[in-house]
Amino acid sequence: MTERAQGGLERPPAGGQAGAAGVPAAGAFDAVDYGPVPSEPAPPPRGAFLGQPSDHPSVQALVAGFGDAVVGHRVSAGDQHVVWIDPAKNLEILGWLRDDPEHRYDMMSDVTGVDYGGGRPVEVVYQMFSTVHKRALRVRCRLSLEALEIASVVSLWQCANWLEREVYDLFGVTFTGHPDLRRILMPYDYEEGHPLRKDFPLRGRFSRAEQTRRALNQRVERFYRPQDLAHEGMLPQEVAAVGPGTRGKGQGGER
Amino acid sequence: MSRTTLEFAVGRNPEMGPDGLPARSPLAPFDLPEPDFGTEHMLINIGPQHPATHGVLRLVCELDGETVKSVMPDIGYLHSSFEKLGEYRTWNQIVTLTDRMDYLAPLIYNCAYVMSVEKLMGIEVTERCTVVRVILMELDRIFSHLLWLGTTAIDVGAFTPFLYAFQERERIYRLHESLTGARITTSATRIGGMMADLPEGWIEGLEDFLDTFPNTLAEIDSLLTTNQIHIGRTQGVGAISAADAINYGFTGANLRAAGVDYDVRKDRPYYDYETYEFAVPVGEHGDCYDRYLCRMEEMRQTVSILRQAIARLPDGPINVEDPNISLPSKTDCMSDMESMIHHFKLIMEGIPAPEGDCYMAVEGSKGELGMYVVAEEGGTKPVRWRIRPPSFVNLSVIPKLAEGHLVSDLIMINASLDIVLGEIDR
Numbered sequence: 001m002t003e004r005a006q007g008g009l010e011r012p013p014a015g016g017q018a019g020a021a022g023v024p025a026a027g028a029f030d031a032v033d034y035g036p037v038p039s040e041p042a043p044p045p046r047g048a049f050l051g052q053p054s055d056h057p058s059v060q061a062l063v064a065g066f067g068d069a070v071v072g073h074r075v076s077a078g079d080q081h082v083v084w085i086d087p088a089k090n091l092e093i094l095g096w097l098r099d100d101p102e103h104r105y106d107m108m109s110d111v112t113g114v115d116y117g118g119g120r121p122v123e124v125v126y127q128m129f130s131t132v133h134k135r136a137l138r139v140r141c142r143l144s145l146e147a148l149e150i151a152s153v154v155s156l157w158q159c160a161n162w163l164e165r166e167v168y169d170l171f172g173v174t175f176t177g178h179p180d181l182r183r184i185l186m187p188y189d190y191e192e193g194h195p196l197r198k199d200f201p202l203r204g205r206f207s208r209a210e211q212t213r214r215a216l217n218q219r220v221e222r223f224y225r226p227q228d229l230a231h232e233g234m235l236p237q238e239v240a241a242v243g244p245g246t247r248g249k250g251q252g253g254e255r
Numbered sequence: 256m257s258r259t260t261l262e263f264a265v266g267r268n269p270e271m272g273p274d275g276l277p278a279r280s281p282l283a284p285f286d287l288p289e290p291d292f293g294t295e296h297m298l299i300n301i302g303p304q305h306p307a308t309h310g311v312l313r314l315v316c317e318l319d320g321e322t323v324k325s326v327m328p329d330i331g332y333l334h335s336s337f338e339k340l341g342e343y344r345t346w347n348q349i350v351t352l353t354d355r356m357d358y359l360a361p362l363i364y365n366c367a368y369v370m371s372v373e374k375l376m377g378i379e380v381t382e383r384c385t386v387v388r389v390i391l392m393e394l395d396r397i398f399s400h401l402l403w404l405g406t407t408a409i410d411v412g413a414f415t416p417f418l419y420a421f422q423e424r425e426r427i428y429r430l431h432e433s434l435t436g437a438r439i440t441t442s443a444t445r446i447g448g449m450m451a452d453l454p455e456g457w458i459e460g461l462e463d464f465l466d467t468f469p470n471t472l473a474e475i476d477s478l479l480t481t482n483q484i485h486i487g488r489t490q491g492v493g494a495i496s497a498a499d500a501i502n503y504g505f506t507g508a509n510l511r512a513a514g515v516d517y518d519v520r521k522d523r524p525y526y527d528y529e530t531y532e533f534a535v536p537v538g539e540h541g542d543c544y545d546r547y548l549c550r551m552e553e554m555r556q557t558v559s560i561l562r563q564a565i566a567r568l569p570d571g572p573i574n575v576e577d578p579n580i581s582l583p584s585k586t587d588c589m590s591d592m593e594s595m596i597h598h599f600k601l602i603m604e605g606i607p608a609p610e611g612d613c614y615m616a617v618e619g620s621k622g623e624l625g626m627y628v629v630a631e632e633g634g635t636k637p638v639r640w641r642i643r644p645p646s647f648v649n650l651s652v653i654p655k656l657a658e659g660h661l662v663s664d665l666i667m668i669n670a671s672l673d674i675v676l677g678e679i680d681r
Contacts, residue, residue: 074611076375076612077374077375077613078377107501107504109504109506109623114612114638115639125612125627127614127643136523157502157504158502158504158652158655162651185331185334185680186331196338196639202340
């Protein structure tokens with residue numbers, strides 16, 4: 001890291017000779033080709049950004065009401081309040097935030113994950129907004145890599161259904177109690193892992209040749225999942241099986 | 256704040272429930288329950304290559320006769336892993352990824368992304384840049400709504416509005432092209448400003464568009480709003496109540512059609528939207544027809560916002576005057592060694608960000624478009640770049656909306672949600 005990069009926001013005044021000095025940082029040219037580099041542990045948050053819980057009524061109430069279950073708080077990007085909570089109590093705390101008349105975070109804007117890499121915990125992030133009080137709050141839960149599991153909030157917000165499926169698909173976080181936890185963006189039977197994890201290489205785990213080979217050997221009927229529609233009286237429809245002889249021709253080197 | 260509830264002199268279909276509850280489809284002719292013939296349900300597959308799915312979307316439907324019992328959307332055919340790619344690019348390089356997601360409103364995505372990064376870094380853009388971005392975002396709102404209007408009209412059998420809408424879109428394409436050199440992949444914004452200032456005569460071109468566009472809109476309006484076929488296909492179809500709409504994550508015109516008064520421009524204002532005079536159209540039934548009305552009214556309001564923005568467009572620099580953020584001018588680069596080095600370092604190293612995370616929501620054409628960026632101290636690339644895709648969440652409601660309707664209504668419901676698959680799959 002160069003000196004300038006460490007300077008963060010403290011930039012020299014306009015018109016200076018900035019950028020004329022310094023050595024290019026290692027890895028400055030690895031726009032695409034390099035694999036993921038596990039980053040160093042994050043330094044403690046800068047003092048200027050640490051806010052007071054009293055600035056946000058919901059944060060204040062959370063600290064007062066749940067005590068130890070609220071494990072951290074900071075103000076990010078100027079005015080955005082972030083609260084870290086105990087993942088074991090996420091359903092209780094988020095349910096309280098949704099239902100308490102003083103807070104009423106009835107809109108779950110987003111559920112997503114963050115992986116910092118380097119063995120650090122994967123975080124699940126909830127972006128909440130109250131259409132009643134016009135307030136936003138971000139709640140984050142740290143999950144250690146050994147226990148990537150958290151309770152699903154689909155029972156509170158239906159919109160979390162697909163959002164949690166996406167976090168499961170791309171980060172490998174298991175949401176207990178989710179009604180339909182399947183992959184959503186990647187194929188159902190994707191075997192290479194969870195793409196947004198930092199240890200997942202940009203081009204995938206399998207070589208291009210291996211990916212092509214697997215794609216050509218797919219059986220079409222596996223994309224029909226009649227068991228997902230397990231209603232009574234409905235017979236699963238068998239799709240005419242396409243023999244491996246016709247699908248696997250690519251192996252012979254025709255392509 | 257001024258809000259309007261939409262009321263049109265159009266009679267509601269008597270089969271429509273009074274509080275917007277899903278009613279029987281107006282096309283289902285009989286009130287009698289169908290006799291049970293002991294038949295089996297059928298599983299059919301709509302898409303992924305089907306014009307009515309508006310993209311590479313696959314809907315697996317379980318049908319009882321012609322009635323939809325359940326729908327399973329299957330997405331991911333366009334997955335390009337933009338969020339992963341973003342982790343390998345510097346802040347400015349990501350801009351080119353953003354317009355490939357929602358190719359129907361690329362400038363909104365360009366602007367939303369840089370706004371979130373600027374907020375994270377604490378950069379205040381210039382006043383001119385603010386107004387220019389408002390103009391571009393509102394222009395692309397019309398751009399996107401026009402495509403929705405044309406394709407939705409085609410889905411109910413009206414071909415003419417499609418031609419009218421695309422003629423108007425072509426004029427916006429030309430404005431895109433004269434501004435950025437590209438028609439769809441605009442990549443017009445940069446951290447701390449724009450790729451370039453507005454070219455000479457661009458505002459006049461925009462004014463020319465604004466002068467005639469309302470006439471076209473009125474013409475389309477007269478073709479659809481009181482059209483009996485259109486009303487029959489849309490009223491009472493795919494209705495959702497206000498509380499459900501919030502709980503299921505609807506945003507944008509879909510949410511407002513259900514009677515919820517939520518617009519990011521009013522409720523979480525950015526770029527001085529609170530100083531613009533415009534009304535937020537709010538429906539009451541939450542069905543396809545109200546979604547149509549809301550979007551039509553939104554386009555009229557957008558024309559008014561655009562006029563106000565043009566009137567207040569100030570002179571001055573478009574990029575922030577900070578050498579750590581903005582590139583030096585091309586003339587300087589070609590004549591001055593220091594500027595050349597400066598340019599090189601900014602391009603190759605990027606802009607360092609402070610540690611933290613930032614979620615920035617804007618009112619996109621499809622709903623609340625959120626950009627969430629996470630950075631480490633001094634990081635010139637994001638640790639995580641997340642797009643909160645409005646159409647992704649809107650589409651996830653389709654199993655609830657379509658249940659009990661006919662297959663033809665499913666097509667209409669899907670069209671009325673205004674989805675774009677490039678953004679859903681990312």
